[in-house]
Amino acid sequence: MPEQSLYQAIGGMDALHRLTEAFYEAVLADKVLAPVFADFTPTHTEHVAVWLAEIFGGPDRFTTELGGHQRLLRSHLGLRITEEQRLRWMELMGDAVRAELPADERLRARVMEYFDWGTKIALQVSADPAGTELGDPGPTPRWGWDGLVH
Numbered sequence: 714m715p716e717q718s719l720y721q722a723i724g725g726m727d728a729l730h731r732l733t734e735a736f737y738e739a740v741l742a743d744k745v746l747a748p749v750f751a752d753f754t755p756t757h758t759e760h761v762a763v764w765l766a767e768i769f770g771g772p773d774r775f776t777t778e779l780g781g782h783q784r785l786l787r788s789h790l791g792l793r794i795t796e797e798q799r800l801r802w803m804e805l806m807g808d809a810v811r812a813e814l815p816a817d818e819r820l821r822a823r824v825m826e827y828f829d830w831g832t833k834i835a836l837q838v839s840a841d842p843a844g845t846e847l848g849d850p851g852p853t854p855r856w857g858w859d860g861l862v863h
Contacts, residue, residue: 718857719857719858720770720771721771722820723769723814723815723824724814724815725766726762726766729762729766730758730759731813733762733765734758735809735813736806736808737750737757737758737761739809740805741753745797745801746798746801746802749792749794749798760775763775763778763779764779764785764853767853767855768853768855768856769824769827769855776853781852781853782852783847783849783850785853786834789839790838790839790841790843790845790847791839791842791844793839794835794836794839794840799833799835803828803829806825810824819858823857826856827856830856830860830861
């Protein structure tokens, strides 16, 4: 029998909703990160949960309903994220992962590896001004037990 997906091991959408809600509650109260999320709306946490579900092997709703990989990348244009902000993001996400995901160190490590990889891309893309043409970034990436699947 094949190993379950990260999405299944995480606990599905319910767990991803708890994770994103806990994380963004901390982000919005954080002096380093709150300025990056000045345009935050309540739908942001839902969209992030849907993105993560797809990334970790769950339903592909971000691609089919919310604009896919291109939309996610474009949402970071012009934010001018700093390395200090990226590292703080990782710290707060680590806190949320420990609080909201199953106490499985292998699972938590794979999830945090994805966040490290993804935040480095967000940092890079954020340096370009809003409206920059990104070209075709390809399909939404998938992350599994061995890292990037595609």
